[in-house]
Amino acid sequence: PRDRFLLAARDSALLRRFGVPAPSFEGFLRPETYLFAHGVTAETVLIELAKTFQDDWDPAWDQSAAAQGLDRLAVVTLASLVEGEAQVDEDRPLVAAVYRTRLRIGMPLQADPTVQYAIQIATGARKSRLFDRDYQFPSPFNTYLRSGLPPGPVGAPSRKSIQAVLAPAQVPYLYFVAGPGGKHVFSRTYGE
Numbered sequence: 001p002r003d004r005f006l007l008a009a010r011d012s013a014l015l016r017r018f019g020v021p022a023p024s025f026e027g028f029l030r031p032e033t034y035l036f037a038h039g040v041t042a043e044t045v046l047i048e049l050a051k052t053f054q055d056d057w058d059p060a061w062d063q064s065a066a067a068q069g070l071d072r073l074a075v076v077t078l079a080s081l082v083e084g085e086a087q088v089d090e091d092r093p094l095v096a097a098v099y100r101t102r103l104r105i106g107m108p109l110q111a112d113p114t115v116q117y118a119i120q121i122a123t124g125a126r127k128s129r130l131f132d133r134d135y136q137f138p139s140p141f142n143t144y145l146r147s148g149l150p151p152g153p154v155g156a157p158s159r160k161s162i163q164a165v166l167a168p169a170q171v172p173y174l175y176f177v178a179g180p181g182g183k184h185v186f187s188r189t190y191g192e
Helices: 002-008 011-019 042-058 059-067 072-085 089-105 112-123 131-134 159-165
Strands: 175-178 186-187
Touching: 002 042, 002 186, 011 042, 059 072, 059 159, 072 089, 072 112, 089 159, 089 186, 112 131, 112 175
Parallel strands: none
Antiparallel strands: 175 186
């Protein structure tokens, strides 16, 4: 049941066992196709997803992150934003570059996936489209209202999104907007 899975995802003993530097497994579970016997416990499911994430984690990522002043939680959190934003793989390093630059200069991330997540956590439903009023939704996850990283991941990042965060494109962009075919259009200024 959903409630048991969510409870297991916040189990402090399991979090310590897997070295998750966050209050829940959000972002630290690998989405994949799994086969389980009927009646399996929520804890068993969670452990399998966590093991798959852990086995898929490249130890070199920790070294790369540390060299860039990031820890695993920051990498996974940023990668979850990239995952939520980029629909095509070639956009991932560009989206990551924009977010990394915004963090470096103290600009709010203004990441739509954080607003989507905040609304979904509060209401239980995901909005298909955000409107101007949604960007004022009060939450520590809303990066339109709060600077810096949100308190944790807002979804499960792929390997490609993690790699994009650790090796962002070298570009001067500060802005992007969804374009045709799922690709984004990137620019230096808001006016552009």
